[in-house]
Amino acid sequence: MHYTLCDLIADLTQNAVEAASSHIRVEFTESDDKLTVYIRDNGKGMDGELLKKVRDPFYTDGIKHPNRKIGMGIPFLIQTTADTGGNWKIDSVPGKGTVVYMCFDLSNIDTPPVGDVCRLFRQLLIFPGSYELEIVRTKHTKDCSLNYTLLRSELSDALGKMETAADLALLDEFLQSQENG
Numbered sequence: 728m729h730y731t732l733c734d735l736i737a738d739l740t741q742n743a744v745e746a747a748s749s750h751i752r753v754e755f756t757e758s759d760d761k762l763t764v765y766i767r768d769n770g771k772g773m774d775g776e777l778l779k780k781v782r783d784p785f786y787t788d789g790i791k792h793p794n795r796k797i798g799m800g801i802p803f804l805i806q807t808t809a810d811t812g813g814n815w816k817i818d819s820v821p822g823k824g825t826v827v828y829m830c831f832d833l834s835n836i837d838t839p840p841v842g843d844v845c846r847l848f849r850q851l852l853i854f855p856g857s858y859e860l861e862i863v864r865t866k867h868t869k870d871c872s873l874n875y876t877l878l879r880s881e882l883s884d885a886l887g888k889m890e891t892a893a894d895l896a897l898l899d900e901f902l903q904s905q906e907n908g
């Protein structure tokens with residue numbers, strides 16, 4: 728299976744959408760040897776007991792995938808960071824929301840590749856639902872310096888509902904232009 732850090736971040740942000748959040752903020756900060764990501768949502772949150780259970784790959788809420796008994800987002804985060812010298816933390820308050828923090832050592836040979844950032848941002852912007860999404864992208868490496876913010880509501884005002892092939896082509900072009908600096 729090809730699994731990139733972007734795939735993992737897409738899974739964890741999808742959890743925030745599925746938790747009925749109306750506002751989600753993803754901070755994606757990259758340097759030559761480190762990727763730090765915060766996913767903050769104001770969704771339904773998790774209590775202490777659920778937070779313990781979700782570490783187990785054999786736990787899922789039983790609603791999302793009625794025929795599947797495993798949930799992989801959080802267990803993958805835990806395993807990937809444990810195997811590669813990274814770090815993670817989840818803070819959650821029932822009824823208020825959740826903050827998922829993760830940090831990856833990009834110089835560790837076992838850390839999966841970052842993956843395609845434009846594809847990730849596109850994916851995060853087009854999950855079904857009416858949530859606001861703020862993406863704060865920062866990259867400071869020896870070859871590149873980037874700092875931009877994307878707001879889902881502004882993009883859908885400018886690009887339509889991001890549903891048709893034409894809207895998505897415009898979105899891809901815009902995201903690529905942001906990444907090219």
Ligand SMILES: Nc1ncnc2c1ncn2[C@@H]1O[C@H](COP(=O)(O)OP(=O)(O)OP(=O)(O)O)[C@@H](O)[C@H]1O
Binds near residue numbers: 739743770789825
């Ligand atoms: N941001 C969040 N807010 C509220 N609950 C969450 C959040 N993230 C995860 N959870 C809870 O943790 C459970 C496990 O999440 P995980 O991503 O590991 O698996 P899943 O989402 O159930 O399945 P999969 O990711 O494979 O679709 C979710 O079913 C949900 O109950």
Ligand SMILES: [Mg+2]
Binds near residue numbers: 738741
């Ligand atoms: Mg999930």
